[in-house]
Amino acid sequence: MLVTLLVTVAIAWGSLAAMLLAGWEVKLGLDLQGGFSVVLVSAEGTDEDTLQTAVEVMRRRIEELGSVQEPEIFVEGDRRIVVQLPGVEDRERALRAVGTTGDMSFRAVINILPESPYFTDPEGDHPPNINTETGYSDPDDVNEIAYLEAADSFAVYVVGPAFLTGVDIKGGAAQFSSQSGHGAAGGWIVVPDFTDEGGEKFREATGVLAAFPVGSPARQMAIVVDGVVQSAPAVAAGVVVEEGLDPNAVVITIGLSDNPQQESEDLAAILKYGALPTTFERERVESVSATLGEDALRAGLIAGLIGLAAVAIYMILYYRVLGVVAIVGLSVFGATLISALILLGQTQGTTLTLAGVTGIIVSIGITLDSSIVYFERVKEEYHTGRPLRPAFDHAFPGAFSTNLKGDTVTLLAAVLLWVLAIGPVKGFALTLGLATVIDVVVAWFYTRPATWLLSHSRLLDGGWFSIRGAMGKTGSEPPAGHGSGEEPSMVEVGT
Amino acid sequence: MSVLTRMYRGETNFDFVGASRRTLVVSAVLVVLSILLLLLRPLNLSIDFTGGTVVVVSNEADASVEEVRSAMSDLGLGGARVQLTGEGKFIRVQTEALEAGPQDDLIVAVAAVAGVSVNEVTVSAVGPSFGAEVTRSALQALLIFLLVVSVYIAWRFEWKMAVAALAALFHDLVITGGSFAAFQFVVSPATVIAVLTIMGYSLYDTVVVFDKVNENVEDMHDRFTYTEIVNTSMNQVLMRSINTSLTSLLPVGSLLLIGSLAFGAETLREFALALFIGIALGTYSSIFVATPLLALWKEREEEWMRGRRRVERKRAGGDAPEPLPVSTAGDMLDGEAEATDAPQEVPANPAGVTPRPPRKRKKRR
Numbered sequence: 012m013l014v015t016l017l018v019t020v021a022i023a024w025g026s027l028a029a030m031l032l033a034g035w036e037v038k039l040g041l042d043l044q045g046g047f048s049v050v051l052v053s054a055e056g057t058d059e060d061t062l063q064t065a066v067e068v069m070r071r072r073i074e075e076l077g078s079v080q081e082p083e084i085f086v087e088g089d090r091r092i093v094v095q096l097p098g099v100e101d102r103e104r105a106l107r108a109v110g111t112t113g114d115m116s117f118r119a120v121i122n123i124l125p126e127s128p129y130f131t132d133p134e135g136d137h138p139p140n141i142n143t144e145t146g147y148s149d150p151d152d153v154n155e156i157a158y159l160e161a162a163d164s165f166a167v168y169v170v171g172p173a174f175l176t177g178v179d180i181k182g183g184a185a186q187f188s189s190q191s192g193h194g195a196a197g198g199w200i201v202v203p204d205f206t207d208e209g210g211e212k213f214r215e216a217t218g219v220l221a222a223f224p225v226g227s228p229a230r231q232m233a234i235v236v237d238g239v240v241q242s243a244p245a246v247a248a249g250v251v252v253e254e255g256l257d258p259n260a261v262v263i264t265i266g267l268s269d270n271p272q273q274e275s276e277d278l279a280a281i282l283k284y285g286a287l288p289t290t291f292e293r294e295r296v297e298s299v300s301a302t303l304g305e306d307a308l309r310a311g312l313i314a315g316l317i318g319l320a321a322v323a324i325y326m327i328l329y330y331r332v333l334g335v336v337a338i339v340g341l342s343v344f345g346a347t348l349i350s351a352l353i354l355l356g357q358t359q360g361t362t363l364t365l366a367g368v369t370g371i372i373v374s375i376g377i378t379l380d381s382s383i384v385y386f387e388r389v390k391e392e393y394h395t396g397r398p399l400r401p402a403f404d405h406a407f408p409g410a411f412s413t414n415l416k417g418d419t420v421t422l423l424a425a426v427l428l429w430v431l432a433i434g435p436v437k438g439f440a441l442t443l444g445l446a447t448v449i450d451v452v453v454a455w456f457y458t459r460p461a462t463w464l465l466s467h468s469r470l471l472d473g474g475w476f477s478i479r480g481a482m483g484k485t486g487s488e489p490p491a492g493h494g495s496g497e498e499p500s501m502v503e504v505g506t
Numbered sequence: 507m508s509v510l511t512r513m514y515r516g517e518t519n520f521d522f523v524g525a526s527r528r529t530l531v532v533s534a535v536l537v538v539l540s541i542l543l544l545l546l547r548p549l550n551l552s553i554d555f556t557g558g559t560v561v562v563v564s565n566e567a568d569a570s571v572e573e574v575r576s577a578m579s580d581l582g583l584g585g586a587r588v589q590l591t592g593e594g595k596f597i598r599v600q601t602e603a604l605e606a607g608p609q610d611d612l613i614v615a616v617a618a619v620a621g622v623s624v625n626e627v628t629v630s631a632v633g634p635s636f637g638a639e640v641t642r643s644a645l646q647a648l649l650i651f652l653l654v655v656s657v658y659i660a661w662r663f664e665w666k667m668a669v670a671a672l673a674a675l676f677h678d679l680v681i682t683g684g685s686f687a688a689f690q691f692v693v694s695p696a697t698v699i700a701v702l703t704i705m706g707y708s709l710y711d712t713v714v715v716f717d718k719v720n721e722n723v724e725d726m727h728d729r730f731t732y733t734e735i736v737n738t739s740m741n742q743v744l745m746r747s748i749n750t751s752l753t754s755l756l757p758v759g760s761l762l763l764i765g766s767l768a769f770g771a772e773t774l775r776e777f778a779l780a781l782f783i784g785i786a787l788g789t790y791s792s793i794f795v796a797t798p799l800l801a802l803w804k805e806r807e808e809e810w811m812r813g814r815r816r817v818e819r820k821r822a823g824g825d826a827p828e829p830l831p832v833s834t835a836g837d838m839l840d841g842e843a844e845a846t847d848a849p850q851e852v853p854a855n856p857a858g859v860t861p862r863p864p865r866k867r868k869k870r871r
Contacts, residue, residue: 294636298629314764318757376754387746413717417710424706431647
């Protein structure tokens with residue numbers, strides 16, 4: 012018994028201490044450490060593979076942005092992607108990285124106008140899908156002529172059907188070029204990397220564009236992402252008509268910009284990881300400032316500590332030395348639970364959310380209940396005339412079986428919630444489920460040996476604090492029948 | 507000896523089933539009232555269910571509500587709900603669900619009024635479909651959970667206990683819901699979690715009591731009536747119930763306290779409130795709803811009716827002076843119902859008299 016007890020306590024406290032010493036900590040959720048999360052939803056019936064691909068693309072894009080520690084991007088349910096970016100600095104860029112979802116295409120510029128042709132001549136011949144309010148093509152069909160807005164100017168681009176799409180591009184790299192030539196007078200450039208087929212298409216298209224006079228908008232090609240012209244480089248002056256540009260020597264120069272480096276990197280990332288395989292809608296955006304997260308965490312911790320203190324006082328007043336056993340048991344339980352959370356955080360990336368913290372606080376009651384059921388049973392056995400020491404042995408199996416049944420119900424609830432629910436409910440289900448399992452383990456491997464040892468120690472008898480003191484009767488005389496009212500009543504419920 | 511002392515020693519013998527006639531009426535009234543409230547004053551659902559955007563930001567610039575409001579009107583969001591919370595230290599703006607573009611405009615505008623950077627803004631934006639999805643998945647989880655638990659209880663105990671436990675659960679959930687409707691507390695995903703916890707807790711508590719009843723049935727069924735066994739069981743688990751609910755309520759209570767004081771823990775408050783009400787109800791209902799219902803129901807069973815006749819015959823015959831597990835004098839709850847209801851009131855039956863016709867018993871039920 013002593014060995015069991017010592018081993019249990021050593022494992023629980025030891026593992027927690029070891030993990031803390033190793034610098035492992037519980038991984039906090041976004042709501043506790045601040046950060047940014049987006050839930051994206053795709054159209055009904057999007058298949059699993061497409062979602063997985065989208066997750067991959069988003070992950071690479073986010074990593075490309077840098078400055079995000081441990082982004083979490085995963086598929087939830089059958090059509091949702093959850094993006095969680097703890098401690099992200101630049102919300103806007105992050106949103107663009109996961110939100111720039113749609114189709115990328117290279118298209119010939121037909122004209123650049125100050126106003127949509129739809130407004131100039133509403134009755135004229137226009138491509139389909141014109142939004143009558145904005146004058147832009149909405150949604151943009153890459154196989155049609157379209158009126159598009161530009162990312163960095165107020166001009167309206169009239170562009171032809173796509174001659175190149177995302178699948179034709181393998182990637183792109185942002186570079187700083189100090190050389191002039193190719194029209195790049197030193198500055199940030201993006202070097203696209205085409206597939207063989209894409210390169211051929213590109214050569215062909217630039218050969219056609221080169222026929223237009225230098226300076227004409229029709230010599231430009233538009234790089235369009237999600238119906239917005241991101242960049243519209245012109246085919247350089249020396250390019251031979253019909254022959255076109257060597258796709259292996261193409262560079263896109265970044266013009267005047269506040270931050271040409273970032274812009275070129277963003278464009279390179281878009282080229283590299285292309286468009287997402289399907290379109291998503293932003294369904295839920297949650298951004299928690301770091302200070303607010305800390306406040307919530309602190310509040311949760313303070314509440315937990317106050318609650319624990321109150322519970323400890325009550326338990327010790329009521330159950331005396333057995334109360335101490337229960338409270339130490341709670342610490343064993345807590346250490347095990349936190350160790351489990353740390354371990355899950357390190358291996359599975361599980362995070363502790365506010366809902367999880369509340370789950371823990373709730374589980375305090377459930378854990379103590381195991382001890383309470385047990386102690387009350389001991390009291391009952393004792394009052395029906397059983398000597399105190401055997402009362403412990405006799406009470407445990409029944410109490411344990413009661414706890415097992417109760418915990419089964421709670422565990423059922425937790426598992427079902429884990430499987431069925433989405434969002435914050437999952438975090439709660441996890442801690443609750445863990446707690447019930449640990450509760451059973453603690454009851455068997457800690458409470459049982461601890462009370463056994465205690466009942467064989469000097470604390471069995473003698474004084475207010477002893478076990479017999481907690482039983483509500485003095486002396487060792489066999490208990491009298493109901494309501495004899497003879498023995499001195501020495502305790503009131505400690506309230 | 508005071509009641510408290512006896513409770514401490516586990517020597518109480520309250521007649522719970524006898525008292526349940528009144529408590530069941532109280533519970534029924536509360537349930538009906540709660541249902542009416544839920545129908546008349548719909549729950550105050552958070553944006554997580556209805557869709558919408560909530561922006562919270564630290565009010566560095568000490569902006570007034572009017573200033574924020576006018577900034578919102580400039581964006582065409584005149585209908586936005588603007589509040590100063592945490593004694594004016596925070597600005598909270600809530601609008602309906604917005605498209606990505608206007609949403610970003612909103613965030614920028616609020617940050618500007620409050621005098622902080624955009625990254626310091628706490629935003630929560632939910633599309634209307636997401637809320638519906640959350641609700642649907644929660645309801646689905648709930649139904650499956652109830653089904654599985656009923657099957658479990660029916661298998662481990664018996665189906666009548668499953669029904670009684672579910673009745674107690676229904677009681678707890680409806681009254682918790684009713685109090686949320688009455689005070690118009692915000693129902694958020696956190697409160698949904700709380701409700702799920704209440705379910706787990708309420709069932710857990712009921713299972714503990716039923717377990718005791720079942721155990722006592724095994725030991726006592728040939729000497730006592732079902733009602734007596736139930737009463738004995740509940741007296742035995744009474745202190746356990748009180749202690750467990752206290753040790754559960756203390757941490758939740760401190761959560762409630764801290765949640766009401768600290769700002770960042772606003773969500774904690776609603777959560778803790780739902781939990782607090784629910785746990786208290788869960789303990790109450792396993793004693794005063796689930797178990798009495800079970801006792802009243804089981805007493806109608808052929809086998810237990812026969813058992814009751816046998817027990818009475820025995821006691822009347824005086825050949826087995828069993829100690830009565832239940833006192834006949836109302837200990838606290840229901841003295842007057844006792845006089846007519848206590849079957850174990852032996853002195854009423856002159857010794858040696860032939861057993862009473864069992865019919866009489868039945869009629870009273």
